[in-house]
Amino acid sequence: MNNKLKLYIVRHGQTEWNVLEKFxxxxxxxxxxxxIKKIKETSAExxxxxxxxxxxxxxxxxxxxxxxxLQHNNFEKGKNNSEKLRLQKxxxxxxIHFGEWQGMDFKEIFLKYPKEAHSYFYDVKxxxxxxxxxxxxxxxxxxxxxxxxxxxxxYKSGNILIITHxxxxxxxxxxxxxxxxxxxxxxxxxxxxxxxxFTFESGxxxxx
Numbered sequence: 001m002n003n004k005l006k007l008y009i010v011r012h013g014q015t016e017w018n019v020l021e022k023f024x025x026x027x028x029x030x031x032x033x034x035x036i037k038k039i040k041e042t043s044a045e046x047x048x049x050x051x052x053x054x055x056x057x058x059x060x061x062x063x064x065x066x067x068x069x070l071q072h073n074n075f076e077k078g079k080n081n082s083e084k085l086r087l088q089k090x091x092x093x094x095x096i097h098f099g100e101w102q103g104m105d106f107k108e109i110f111l112k113y114p115k116e117a118h119s120y121f122y123d124v125k126x127x128x129x130x131x132x133x134x135x136x137x138x139x140x141x142x143x144x145x146x147x148x149x150x151x152x153x154x155y156k157s158g159n160i161l162i163i164t165h166x167x168x169x170x171x172x173x174x175x176x177x178x179x180x181x182x183x184x185x186x187x188x189x190x191x192x193x194x195x196x197x198f199t200f201e202s203g204x205x206x207x208x
Contacts, residue, residue, distance in 0.1 A: 025098035038193035052158035092147025095165035099134030
């Protein structure tokens with residue numbers, strides 16, 4: 001019935017470090033009550049979608065988000081095949097590794113790394129991740145694309161739920177819009193618990 005592949009890519013729910021404006025990167029912090037509430041609202045929006053598979057990053061905040069969506073929708077009680085809805089974790093879907101910034105709040109990084117912080121937030125073309133022992137944005141994007149390709153080559157049709165992170169998702173959006181990775185604006189990421197829907201047509205990803 002559904003002969004097109006659709007990727008429902010969700011940013012994880014709000015975490016404690018999101019509220020404190022700390023860089024999480026590949027560290028983790030728990031979801032907040034507000035984050036859980038928003039994920040339940042997103043889950044309600046998706047309740048009529050039959051998902052063939054669910055993918056998350058390896059980080060706890062995406063796994064917790066996926067668990068809430070599945071539990072809230074009772075997918076495992078017969079709406080779908082629970083065998084297919086076992087969470088599958090892909091390291092390629094992890095957030096950008098922000099090196100020495102991980103665990104620091106925004107004010108700290110501007111104090112300790114003023115040049116790199118200014119570049120990252122206001123002039124990404126001149127941002128150099130190796131200066132903070134982090135992962136370059138273009139490398140993170142390439143990693144994320146490999147993860148999405150793994151999923152696309154495994155599933156030719158149907159709906160796939162993917163829970164990932166704000167920065168890598170924004171880089172993916174820029175990529176499919178034929179923009180450069182340095183067009184990223186960290187201040188304008190998709191909101192926690194929000195999602196975008198993508199399909200694959202004529203050899204490229206398209207946002208629906």
